[in-house]
Amino acid sequence: MSLTPPGSTIGIVGGGQLGRMLARAASRMGYKTHIYTPDKDSPASHVATTTTIGAYQDTTALRAFGQSVDVVTFEFENIPAETLEMLDSIVTVRPKPSVLFTTRHRLREKEFIRAQGIATAPFAPVRSNEELAEAIKTIGVPCVLKTTEMGYDGKGQVVIKSLEDAVVAWVALGKTECILEGFIDFSAEASVIVARSTLGEARCYPLVQNIHRDHILHKTIAPAPFIDTHQAQATQIAKTLAEALDVVGLLAVEMFVTEQGLLVNELAPRPHNSGHWTMEGAPTGQFEQHIRAICGWALGDTTAHRPCEMVNLLGDDWQLWQEYAKQPEAHVHLYGKTDSRPGRKMGHVTIIRRN
Ligand SMILES: Nc1ncnc2c1ncn2[C@@H]1O[C@H](COP(=O)(O)OP(=O)(O)O)[C@@H](O)[C@H]1O
Ligand SMILES: [Mg+2]
Incomplete structure (x- = not known):
């Protein structure tokens, strides 16, 4: 049975406000918390039992963190996949890393949602000039060009009204892998x-x-x-x-x-x-x-x-x-x-x- 008893330590990857509020809830329930974050003076570190300040690529610090906690969770998505995989080889990570693999990448995420028979905006991948032109043709304008990874709070996305706009936007987004979505006129x-x-x-x-x-x-x-x-x-x-x-x-x-x-x-x-x-x-x-x-x-x-x-x-x-x-x-x-x-x-x- 996978009950983690109070007194155990919950490892939280990420030190933002979500980590802070998780740590508070955990503390009330009798758990200790250990935050892993690259940032100094992070919101979560103010309320957690312990904090490790380390890079997501620092395998030595990550291993020590993994060994010092009883279960690991995370509070944001843009954690390198290898970081969670590595932790998962040491300690139970919940939710498991494959969940993040799907949800942190907008194309994989939308393909997955659609595969469950659930509706999304129309979308197409953009990885080359040809795919960009093709995507605009299929989806039409207005539409939204988004980077597949690392976007949040509207960062890494541009509303597009023409193919010319799209070319400019894609260059501005660094010609990285993108998803083009139909613009939804939602209520x-x-x-x-x-x-x-x-x-x-x-x-x-x-x-x-x-x-x-x-x-x-x-x-x-x-x-x-x-x-x-x-x-x-x-x-x-x-x-x-x-x-x-x-x-x-x-x-x-x-x-x-x-x-x-x-x-x-x-x-x-x-x-x-x-x-x-x-x-x-x-x-x-x-x-x-x-x-x-x-x-x-x-x-x-x-x-x-x-x-x-x-x-x-x-x-x-x-x-x-x-x-x-x-x-x-x-x-x-x-x-x-x-x-x-x-x-x-x-x-x-x-x-x-x-x-
Ligand atoms: N396809 C779309 N059609 C219309 N509006 C959109 C579309 N995609 C995003 N938006 C608007 O932009 C906001 C942020 O986009 P979202 O995909 O949620 O990215 P994130 O929240 O990660 O920045 C949405 O809440 C919505 O208001
Ligand atoms: Mg959003």
Whole structure:
């Protein structure tokens, strides 16, 4: 049986805010945490039991980290595949590295989603000038050119209106491997988070609506106003994908809401920004749920008990804590980052709605 008992140490690869909130949840449940990150003074290091600062290619440091923990998880996607493979040869990694192999690469990810019979935007690979011209012909304009790897918060993607645009955009993206996607005229963006246990039990959180500004999540409304129309399909999609990937832990599914139903945009096998509301709005917050799943516990209740709005505090907006501090229904989370660049996720606030 794969129960990791309290007192054990959970290794977390990545030191950002997701690692910080995972470490807090783990600590409450009696676990120690050990963060592995290349960054000094990382948000997670402020609350973890131990931190190793090391490069993802530093096999000596990674081996020592792997040997010092009882289970490993990760808090972001852009970890080199070899890093997780190496850790997996020493200690159980959850979710397993093959999950990340599929979800960190936009082409593999969309091919996988489609292979499960689940709808996505139309897409085509772009690895040469010929493929680019061919892709524009098949998909048409407007469309979106995205690098297959390393993109986040809208980085590494360009909206295209003509073949000429596409050529310029591809050069600007460094002529690296890309995916061209049809531009979806969605009525809303939504996401759902499913947790899957070591026993294959799966539980979904309610569907939420996500409002982006400049491609970065601005606000999450939980539950989504359109929950009654789309929850059943969202749950079905999320459970199918989590099962097919054999995820242990969380899987976040970002979707576009269209007249034809939901289209899956991308997957993240980890806690997700659009799930932060669960810390106040659901009996089991997403961070606790991830720890429960990877440590072999039964999954907690995911029913929303309070409708919420979660607003990201980007850049200098973190100073709004002073306003929110006056509001009893506002729960401020700040990540301990000292350098507030525009667009940087400095914190978030969850506001309990009164309806
Ligand atoms: N095919 C598309 N059609 C319309 N809008 C898109 C499309 N792909 C991405 N977007 C917009 O850009 C945002 C970011 O894209 P996404 O693929 O989620 O990348 P990431 O979140 O990793 O930066 C989406 O939330 C959506 O608002
Ligand atoms: Mg996204």
